Amino acid sequence: MNYIPVNEQDRKEMLSRIGVNSIEELLSLQIPEYLRAKKLNLSEGLSEQDLLALFKKYAGKNKSNLVCFRGAGVYDHFVPSLVEEIVGRSEFSTAYTPYQAEASQGTLQAVFEYQSMICELTGLDCANASMYDGATSVAEAVLLAVRTSRKNKIIISSALNPEYLAVVETYTKNLDIEIVKIETDEKTGALNKNVLESKMSDDIGAVVVQSPNFFGVVEDMQALSETAKTKAALFVTVVNPVSLGILKTPCEYNADIAVGEGQVFGNQMYLGGLTFGFLAVKKALEWKIPGRVVGQTVDKNGKRGFVLTLQSREQHIRREKATSNICTNSALNAFAGCVYMSCLGSSGIKELAETNISKARYAFNAIKKLDGFEPLFSDSFFFNEFIFKTAKNIKKIEKALLKENILGPLNLGAFNKKYKNSLMFAVTEKRTKQEIDKLTDILNRA
Amino acid sequence: MNYIPVNEQDRKEMLSRIGVNSIEELLSLQIPEYLRAKKLNLSEGLSEQDLLALFKKYAGKNKSNLVCFRGAGVYDHFVPSLVEEIVGRSEFSTAYTPYQAEASQGTLQAVFEYQSMICELTGLDCANASMYDGATSVAEAVLLAVRTSRKNKIIISSALNPEYLAVVETYTKNLDIEIVKIETDEKTGALNKNVLESKMSDDIGAVVVQSPNFFGVVEDMQALSETAKTKAALFVTVVNPVSLGILKTPCEYNADIAVGEGQVFGNQMYLGGLTFGFLAVKKALEWKIPGRVVGQTVDKNGKRGFVLTLQSREQHIRREKATSNICTNSALNAFAGCVYMSCLGSSGIKELAETNISKARYAFNAIKKLDGFEPLFSDSFFFNEFIFKTAKNIKKIEKALLKENILGPLNLGAFNKKYKNSLMFAVTEKRTKQEIDKLTDILNRA
Amino acid sequence: MNKLLNEIKSNRNENRIVKCDVPYDISIDDKYKRQKNHNIPNLSESTLLRHFTNLSRRNYSLSTTFYPLGSCTMKYNPLVNEKIAKFEEFSSIHPYQPEDTIQGTLEVMYELERGLCEVSGMDYFTLQPAAGAHGEYTGLLIIAEYFKNKKEKRKKIIVPDSAHGTNPASAALAGFEIISLKSDENGIVSPENLKEILNKDVACMMLTVPNTLGVFEKKISEISEILHKNGSLLYYDGANLNAVMGIVKPADIGFDVMHINLHKTFSTPHGGGGPGAGPVGVKAFLKDFLPIPVIIKENDKFKVSSGGKKKSIGKMKAFFGNFPVLLKACAYIKSLGGAGLKEASEQAVLNANYVLSSLKDKVSIPAGNVCMHEFVLSSKGHLGEGVKTLDVAKRLLDYGYYAPTIYFPLIVEEAMMIEPTETESKQVLDEFIDVLSKIIEESKINPEVLRNAPVNTYVSRLNEVEAARKPKLHW
Amino acid sequence: MNKLLNEIKSNRNENRIVKCDVPYDISIDDKYKRQKNHNIPNLSESTLLRHFTNLSRRNYSLSTTFYPLGSCTMKYNPLVNEKIAKFEEFSSIHPYQPEDTIQGTLEVMYELERGLCEVSGMDYFTLQPAAGAHGEYTGLLIIAEYFKNKKEKRKKIIVPDSAHGTNPASAALAGFEIISLKSDENGIVSPENLKEILNKDVACMMLTVPNTLGVFEKKISEISEILHKNGSLLYYDGANLNAVMGIVKPADIGFDVMHINLHKTFSTPHGGGGPGAGPVGVKAFLKDFLPIPVIIKENDKFKVSSGGKKKSIGKMKAFFGNFPVLLKACAYIKSLGGAGLKEASEQAVLNANYVLSSLKDKVSIPAGNVCMHEFVLSSKGHLGEGVKTLDVAKRLLDYGYYAPTIYFPLIVEEAMMIEPTETESKQVLDEFIDVLSKIIEESKINPEVLRNAPVNTYVSRLNEVEAARKPKLHW
Numbered sequence A, B: 001m002n003y004i005p006v007n008e009q010d011r012k013e014m015l016s017r018i019g020v021n022s023i024e025e026l027l028s029l030q031i032p033e034y035l036r037a038k039k040l041n042l043s044e045g046l047s048e049q050d051l052l053a054l055f056k057k058y059a060g061k062n063k064s065n066l067v068c069f070r071g072a073g074v075y076d077h078f079v080p081s082l083v084e085e086i087v088g089r090s091e092f093s094t095a096y097t098p099y100q101a102e103a104s105q106g107t108l109q110a111v112f113e114y115q116s117m118i119c120e121l122t123g124l125d126c127a128n129a130s131m132y133d134g135a136t137s138v139a140e141a142v143l144l145a146v147r148t149s150r151k152n153k154i155i156i157s158s159a160l161n162p163e164y165l166a167v168v169e170t171y172t173k174n175l176d177i178e179i180v181k182i183e184t185d186e187k188t189g190a191l192n193k194n195v196l197e198s199k200m201s202d203d204i205g206a207v208v209v210q211s212p213n214f215f216g217v218v219e220d221m222q223a224l225s226e227t228a229k230t231k232a233a234l235f236v237t238v239v240n241p242v243s244l245g246i247l248k249t250p251c252e253y254n255a256d257i258a259v260g261e262g263q264v265f266g267n268q269m270y271l272g273g274l275t276f277g278f279l280a281v282k283k284a285l286e287w288k289i290p291g292r293v294v295g296q297t298v299d300k301n302g303k304r305g306f307v308l309t310l311q312s313r314e315q316h317i318r319r320e321k322a323t324s325n326i327c328t329n330s331a332l333n334a335f336a337g338c339v340y341m342s343c344l345g346s347s348g349i350k351e352l353a354e355t356n357i358s359k360a361r362y363a364f365n366a367i368k369k370l371d372g373f374e375p376l377f378s379d380s381f382f383f384n385e386f387i388f389k390t391a392k393n394i395k396k397i398e399k400a401l402l403k404e405n406i407l408g409p410l411n412l413g414a415f416n417k418k419y420k421n422s423l424m425f426a427v428t429e430k431r432t433k434q435e436i437d438k439l440t441d442i443l444n445r446a
Numbered sequence C, D: 001m002n003k004l005l006n007e008i009k010s011n012r013n014e015n016r017i018v019k020c021d022v023p024y025d026i027s028i029d030d031k032y033k034r035q036k037n038h039n040i041p042n043l044s045e046s047t048l049l050r051h052f053t054n055l056s057r058r059n060y061s062l063s064t065t066f067y068p069l070g071s072c073t074m075k076y077n078p079l080v081n082e083k084i085a086k087f088e089e090f091s092s093i094h095p096y097q098p099e100d101t102i103q104g105t106l107e108v109m110y111e112l113e114r115g116l117c118e119v120s121g122m123d124y125f126t127l128q129p130a131a132g133a134h135g136e137y138t139g140l141l142i143i144a145e146y147f148k149n150k151k152e153k154r155k156k157i158i159v160p161d162s163a164h165g166t167n168p169a170s171a172a173l174a175g176f177e178i179i180s181l182k183s184d185e186n187g188i189v190s191p192e193n194l195k196e197i198l199n200k201d202v203a204c205m206m207l208t209v210p211n212t213l214g215v216f217e218k219k220i221s222e223i224s225e226i227l228h229k230n231g232s233l234l235y236y237d238g239a240n241l242n243a244v245m246g247i248v249k250p251a252d253i254g255f256d257v258m259h260i261n262l263h264k265t266f267s268t269p270h271g272g273g274g275p276g277a278g279p280v281g282v283k284a285f286l287k288d289f290l291p292i293p294v295i296i297k298e299n300d301k302f303k304v305s306s307g308g309k310k311k312s313i314g315k316m317k318a319f320f321g322n323f324p325v326l327l328k329a330c331a332y333i334k335s336l337g338g339a340g341l342k343e344a345s346e347q348a349v350l351n352a353n354y355v356l357s358s359l360k361d362k363v364s365i366p367a368g369n370v371c372m373h374e375f376v377l378s379s380k381g382h383l384g385e386g387v388k389t390l391d392v393a394k395r396l397l398d399y400g401y402y403a404p405t406i407y408f409p410l411i412v413e414e415a416m417m418i419e420p421t422e423t424e425s426k427q428v429l430d431e432f433i434d435v436l437s438k439i440i441e442e443s444k445i446n447p448e449v450l451r452n453a454p455v456n457t458y459v460s461r462l463n464e465v466e467a468a469r470k471p472k473l474h475w
């Protein structure tokens, strides 16, 4: 099976214009025989119907559509139909990066609108078109901070999502950058301003803090930012955009760079494979940021239009001196985020955040009442994710929940022995009261 | 919940321009108080998420996606992804009937292409844009035949799909039209030319024959048509368009009108609710046909374009003298048919027919070998549907099949006592060898 | 780029769709066999995607533009309903599946029926009719059957001259003779006129409320009384139900039979000409005449009942009706709820009056200064030399609007029927008002521009006369 | 109609998406609480559908037009793959679900890995990289780790001057210094030149085969030998793999590491700028350096393995990679099969040569008269007074074509890089050839037309200089 719209007759005519007898001849003119490959050892092609059947079979091997109380970086939020409808339009999905601006005003204006909404949400001045995901956006933020501060020592909260931390470590490993980790308080799960203060010195380029942090705890960003600024370090925040409907904005606590994972805005979970990283900065850093940026301009007739801009930062122009090697990014996922944000609007995003927090608190309070469950950080302020220690058998709990099609909390012990017996719950707006009650009930009986 | 994009502030400004204080005032100016309704007793509105959950609940009460060996008018054919993609484009689905031609060239050209392909398929000269379904297209064909022949006695094969027959009876009941049924041969399940001949007389306006008929048997249309023509009656054929990839065309046996159900071309089964009737005629009947017709023309600059035409036949102009009362038809379903036909092309439609017949014969031959199953019409030529008499317990068979997610053959006894113990099987290209073998196996063990 | 399918050449070698995994077995007696090959090109999927995607871009549609097409209620078609309609649990159902395997499907239909009954006040509904006209036809057959059953010979139906063309056409199809009733300049029926033409031959009168001019029939009670006293029935053409949900129930104000266009009031998309659905509601005394099958609920189980309905008019369509349309309409009712439906109608009325108020000084509004969900204006005397309503309509296309319904109802000269619906914002209406006003001015200053319109569409004005004179109906 | 989101006013009253069915519990200490409201308009779904649908109509895209964008392999993106990618069984999976609940997902990734290995000849693949550049970066980190492990200090990477910008940029990011290698006018690397600059500092050389001029590197074996003898490795930038599937395997001809752009060769759509996927393949000796986690098959069960990989470069992206892209690519391989993939490459080569042959008398083709899947032309000296390649590109937009890649590779003046791909028909190519020839003529007769192009697009030529001078990056 193939998608080739050329038949034998066409092929003959084409070969004859070229002046060869066969495609084989065309190839042999260019490729020495001894370099040629043998027949590919792959299964035979499939008809559309058989292909669907094969992938239905694969699909059937998953236990899917679970009621999800698991987060840790990827969250089960509701995706409005509008997002799928728009993002699925082939004019968006089958276009390339908008090199020809005049023929790409759809994509370009959408990116401009996306950038605008990210700026609104974070309060910062300039957002790029997207990075691959939250993890790489943190890594790029670190590089940006090093570039800007001209200091190669970066403090990072150890409560940064461990996947992100791993990526930052990979990205920086060959670049003579020193990562200094600071630990969170054992009691609160939050960073302690004094601890940060004790690590600050003039050679620190930036302080990177995630809030809500990996444990779900909201940090006192104001205090941390002020502490970072005492030594003129940049303050880099890693934020869950859903939380920005209600939590203090990066701008409000004077962050220089805000990054994060956008999957929560209009993208399904897909094994964590439908992601985009957002990256926003203060005006001063505008010309230093990585990735594509869209700007407004006018056409010959003075009509408003949009183009890729600040391009001299980029690899296709500056090559090894570019601010990043990124080329293809996560445009369509960021576009889903764009449609999602517009679909909710300011008031909807606020309600979204409020609903998340309300449901998470409802679940937290219900679980707290159960025998055998104790909050790991009892007095901390969390957003939509929290941790309980339990004396119960975690494997058994997971099984009991799965039997009822519930993907229960994450066993933090699997990440870090320090957190043995700790379960991390994520509760989004998508979880109904009924589902939460059922979870609580099963936990109770387990 | 509602979809209203107007808030209180807007509303105030609007009311003030109108010069009233409230919508209520606007209503009370026009509607006497005593005519006003009480509060609607309906459940509260639902959010998008809750609505989806409710309908997932309904959906879950169906036993769906069965391996379908049932036909009798609605068939389980494969629908290519292209059809869904195109038909789902909102520019097509959310447009109205193309009254403003210049702003509707997409729909209009598509209908023109649809008409063209129906003409290609049937060999006739003119097709309309669609009727509601196969049944109403037969009914409209009868009315058209009466109108054209000016004779109100119509012969109809009793092997016409009983649902269609019922609709024809409803449509003709108040119109002084006499329906004469002719029976099929008990042995062959087909009409006998001599029987038709014996019923023919000068006052017969038309002869209506379905082929493959309700029993799946292909009629000798040539002979029947010739017989009808001996008395100058119109020959009206009801055809399964899939079969036209291989069977003689209405044109080839000199039919005047060809109608049928288009669901088989690109529309899912949906309880028999995603249908369109096609209706094609010879040139001479062009001005008499019911429904919308699209024609080619040119614009002011000589550029090709398409418009609704022959409109003076229609209700909005001719009112009670119109050729039909139809207004809204089944445009989008017919469009699915259009995309489907184009997706297969001539050679694909031929292969489709050949695959249907091959698979049906494979199943027929396998079942024939089983104890307790005997073909009802052993020597007749069938397309993709056939009947077996069985001594086995039909209820038990159905149950056993359903347990394996197979929707087995139709129990004809439920339609007509005459066919007690008869099972009608439909086998389309969508059924795999494996599925047919499984069916046979279960039948054998039942 | 402007090719017809048959002008495209992208010949694929093989078919990706159909595959035969049993031995080919296709020997056929020549007398059954197709001789001539048809000429449908064998094109690649990529070619076809491009062809049809580009075609789609030549359509104005509700998803791209304001569509103030009077009488058609081009309101927003919620996407979530489309999504629900795609559930395989609904799409893969065969109509002859056993009842207990389609309980979900039947429940949806049952719930829709109940919802329509509540909105309309009727006691029973059939969901079988496929469109408004089909619903009219069904309703009139029910009425015919009712009288047949009463052994009354009533062969006439009164239809106001302002009615939609399908009303008389359906009546004729149902075997009735039509008596056309002259309405006043508001499209309103006067009880006096009615009395004059009424007699024992009259089976029923068909009415639209509000009427096609957007005017609520104030004397409806009187009219109903007159008809019912005469033994005649009253039929409600539900095309304009979007004006009165939660405000007036047709059954309460005297109607006996009605249809509803789900593709109008209940927001299912129109598909460029269908499929729609035209459920028919009746009062209890007409129940037995409804088409078969009907869906009933017994001990929390849903059943399909066809038998024992001797009086039924029979079947109007194979199987059950346009199920996906029914499904979307049911979802619409569930999502809005009672309050939402009423808000919808109220806002529809507000929007129409807002546009009317804003235009009333620039055109004539024969039916006066308030309206229900739509209104009809006459451009006569308000346009420049030689400019017609048709030209205004075409010029609107140039500004990116679909045109309102024109030259309907027939009783208004140079009519333009505007129905904004409730799902348009004040901003959209303001801009439309501005543009229409501007066009009216333009017609005086530069009438040629209107007569040459449209110029911004894919084709300029098309020659309809030529199309009908020498019909070219296929490639 | 040309509004930005924040200029639209269609204020809805309520939110239809989010609903809270537990008691509101939102008290927050002020120090955590957002003070300023953001300014994202609250618009209705109907308004947004129209806004974004209209935006979509301002894009050229593969689904509407020929898109001969060299180096980008804009081949047809099969719809069935999109459909498969939407299966809820895949979309609803959380990355931390237990292995035994995601066997289907893991099997898809495993099958894709196997398929890519077969096509490329490599022994192992990681699917984690999110795009081509990310793949380069991954591959170079693997190479760096390999040398670290061998305790060799090799800090340099050779990149030909014809290479894509991401090559040097990725190398820099991986901590390498770049040695630019001058290639000949065909973009071909000469073994002699290579030898001259080679030394023990060189970790690897990056090559694209065929190169960015569409020329197959005939001396690849010699180059490979030179490098390997020096202890250096050879990196394959797989952006041009569409030329050689089933024809040449990169691993066979001397490459040690490579990435593949699934959004090019394996037909996943480009999404207006991603997401793509850039799986990286390595020969067995580099296996241990691959990113974690890896997917392994044990006793017919699929497992995710992260541990025991001490040598791994670590993680390149959170979780597993861009799964929906991987899924589509896997479906593509399964649907074409081995023969289909080879046919695809063969036809891609034929199509490119057909266009080349048809244009060769009208422009310069620096790399000669045959090519692989794409070719680069130079318009220098073939256009009218003052007309540039840029103008030709813009004029192509007027004729409804997306423009080829221009001014790349950097070594060709006034370059235009044309890659037709295998999914275009002869008719499409013929028409494109005609139009391009016509434009070249036009440039001589009427150069202004080109300099003013485009005129048929939604906006005319945009001022990029102004955009960068006074950046306006949000509303």
Ligand SMILES: Cc1ncc(COP(=O)(O)O)c(C=O)c1O
Pocket: B326, B327, B328, C071, C072, C131, C132, C133, C134, C164, C166, C167, C208, C212, C237, C239, C240, C261, C276, C278
């Ligand atoms: C007033 C009125 N009655 C009846 C109809 C006919 O409805 P349908 O087109 O669904 O058959 C229409 C539709 O245009 C209408 O506006």
Ligand SMILES: Cc1ncc(COP(=O)(O)O)c(C=O)c1O
Pocket: A326, A327, A328, D071, D072, D131, D132, D133, D134, D164, D166, D167, D208, D212, D237, D239, D240, D261, D276, D278
């Ligand atoms: C030759 C070449 N290398 C590398 C890349 C980078 O790939 P990506 O955009 O997927 O990061 C491209 C893409 O344009 C390319 O053409």
